[in-house]
Each structure stands twice: as C-alpha cells, then as structure tokens.
Amino acid sequence: MNRAFICAKQNFPRGSAGANYIQYLALALKEIGYYPIVISSGMYSKCTLDEVNDKYFYQGIEFYNPFIFKGKVQKHIEFSHYDQVRFVQALDHYSADDTDVIISYLMEEGPLKHILKYAQKRKINCAACVVEWLPKSCFKNKRKYKSYMRSMTQIIPCYNVVLPITRYIADKYEDFPCRTLVLPIMTDVKEYDYAIPATKQNKIKLIFPVNGVMKDSMASMLLGLGGCSKEIRDRLEFHITNYSMKKVERDLAGCSNQEIVKNAKALVVIHKWLEYSALVNLYKEMDYLLLVRDTNQMTLANFPSKVPETMTHGVIPIASRVGDYTDLYLRDRYNSIVFDGCSPEACIKAITRAVLLQPSEVEQMRMAARRTAEEVFDYHNWVMKLSQLFPVQGK
Numbered sequence: 001m002n003r004a005f006i007c008a009k010q011n012f013p014r015g016s017a018g019a020n021y022i023q024y025l026a027l028a029l030k031e032i033g034y035y036p037i038v039i040s041s042g043m044y045s046k047c048t049l050d051e052v053n054d055k056y057f058y059q060g061i062e063f064y065n066p067f068i069f070k071g072k073v074q075k076h077i078e079f080s081h082y083d084q085v086r087f088v089q090a091l092d093h094y095s096a097d098d099t100d101v102i103i104s105y106l107m108e109e110g111p112l113k114h115i116l117k118y119a120q121k122r123k124i125n126c127a128a129c130v131v132e133w134l135p136k137s138c139f140k141n142k143r144k145y146k147s148y149m150r151s152m153t154q155i156i157p158c159y160n161v162v163l164p165i166t167r168y169i170a171d172k173y174e175d176f177p178c179r180t181l182v183l184p185i186m187t188d189v190k191e192y193d194y195a196i197p198a199t200k201q202n203k204i205k206l207i208f209p210v211n212g213v214m215k216d217s218m219a220s221m222l223l224g225l226g227g228c229s230k231e232i233r234d235r236l237e238f239h240i241t242n243y244s245m246k247k248v249e250r251d252l253a254g255c256s257n258q259e260i261v262k263n264a265k266a267l268v269v270i271h272k273w274l275e276y277s278a279l280v281n282l283y284k285e286m287d288y289l290l291l292v293r294d295t296n297q298m299t300l301a302n303f304p305s306k307v308p309e310t311m312t313h314g315v316i317p318i319a320s321r322v323g324d325y326t327d328l329y330l331r332d333r334y335n336s337i338v339f340d341g342c343s344p345e346a347c348i349k350a351i352t353r354a355v356l357l358q359p360s361e362v363e364q365m366r367m368a369a370r371r372t373a374e375e376v377f378d379y380h381n382w383v384m385k386l387s388q389l390f391p392v393q394g395k
Contacts (some may be wrong), residue, residue: 109148
C-alpha cells in the first residue's frame, strides 16, 4: 500500500483554511492511488471511528493527532520543546518507507528539518507546501524571523518537491534543484449540493469571511460601502463572519466623515465563528464576495481560500487586482468584477457596478463562477499534474 503522509499543525478537519487545503490535497492524492494519512493537530470528534482498526477517518482520509495533551502546562512544554520530533515519531508509528510520500504543511524550522532528515535517510519522496511568504513585520523578534527564513530558503529547497501556492513564491525556488508545481487551494464541487439561486428582489448580499491573518483592507471595504449613494446602499447588506462590531468600529476609526461611518455600520451583519456546514449555508444566501487588498509581499504570495470556496457556491467575487487569482482565474464581467486599486473610491465604483447589473447578467456570472470552480479549482483537475510529481510505485 502506497501511503501519503501530510504533516501539519492545522485544526483538521475544517478548522482553518489550511485544514481545507490539506483535505483537498489528500483527496487528490487518493485519486492518484495513495492512501492518505493526515498527521496534524485537530479534533477526533469531527471524524468517524473505525472501531475494528481503532482509526479515525474524515471523508476517507485517515487522521492521526500526535498532539494530545492532558493539561495546559504539558501542552506548553510539548509544543515548545518536543513538537519537533512529534511528526517523526508518528511516521515511525506507521513505519513509513520508500513506497510512501511525505508532504509537510509547516513553516517551523525544527519539524521541517527532522522530517527532511527522516525522509532522506529512508529515500522517501518528500514535498513541502509553501502557502505564505511573510515579511519581517509579522514576527515578534529577529530570532523567529531568521528561523523562518532558514526554513523557507535553506531547508524547504532540499525537499524533492515544493508546492508553492502562487507564482510569486515559485519564483523564489527557480534556482534550486527541487521540482515545483504552483498549486492553488483546491475545492470539491460535489461535496455540497448546488443549485443556481433564483433571482431575488430583496437585498443584495455581500460577504467577507475572516479566516487567519488579515491581509485585506477592511477599512476600504467598509468606507466604500458607506460611501455609496443612498440608492445603492438601500439594496445592500455586508455580512462578515468570525468578526465583531467592535473590530468594525476600530477599522472605521480613522475616518473623520461620521456620515460615512454611520452608513457603513448600518450595512454590516456580524456572524460569530461558524461551523463549516453553517458557513456553507450562509454562502448559499450570498450574491458577492467582497475582497479588497493592497499589493504587497504578503498579498502577492497569498492565494485566498475564500475565492474558490465561495465560487463553488456560485458567489461572484468583487476583487481588487492583485496576485494569481485575479491574473489567472478571475475575468471581469465573466465570473467576477475585478478592479484596480484598493481605495474606498475604487470600491464604491466596483460595488455600484455590481448592484446595477441586470438579473440576467448576475445569473450568467453566477454560472460562470461555479463553472470556474468545476473546471479549475476542483481537486480532480490537479490529479494528473500531481501524479507526475508523486508517481505511485507499482503502477
């Protein structure tokens, strides 16, 4: 049996964008012919127990959590000192060998180094997923930044395969001997039922799901909404998940025009953190994803999971032009509304364009958004390319 071990520190399953990335990668590897095993932090309670074999599964993916703690003190000690070898211990538990592949979804220097050494000693094909390229400002001190950069520039290039999430990251590895495949976050279009929503006569609903480090200009989105004409605002709702009104007020604190602030706050509908199934149900009610970002190192390197995630449900992105998703996959007036800049003024124009579309145009764009998810982001579309990097022995 050829196994694919994915090593991570994500809240698997469905606890983060990273957990979703891992899930779809595992399903793609399963399609190739591997037996996927996710070794990560997470929750067994969301999985199904195979009582005969004492194993946990989520959608056909075996899940093993090596980070089980009895108390806060033990948790601190183990994460601080012993997590570097947790993955190697887990791989030993499964007796990983050269018929398997090991894929890391990590950025910490210690675990990456130990996994690499383990794989090289046993001649196991090993790969590293690189989904961020963080600036120095994201780190608390120089020591952590230097460790991170050693991971990115000295350890990961020694892996057999690197899976950068964008071309911006792929360029960092072009002078190294490792093989690369630019792999955006995928989706599974058949996981949930889909039907084109009927044309609505009530509010037009925009959404922004907050997940992980904020790379988006929430202030520009809010001020853009608040700066729209009354006729436009009267037709809008702006749904934000995993957020609070206090944070909205903080985002608007720099605006001296209290009328715009008042208008923006009146459009906001706050949702606390939602279980993934509840988030999907919310997506099905939405018309547009609002995604506004400045162009910088972090946004060029990133590929927002919310793009394929919402397009799977026929939600149309309204996105500022930055990075691979707008360069390669979103086409203005076909499956999205794409605009230049990230100022409130640019947002006003883009939002107004969206509101003034005819119902027939919206329906066509919804269908195109869904079609893009089916033809580009669904994990089945990446099986062939991944199989060239991870050939199954014996096939």
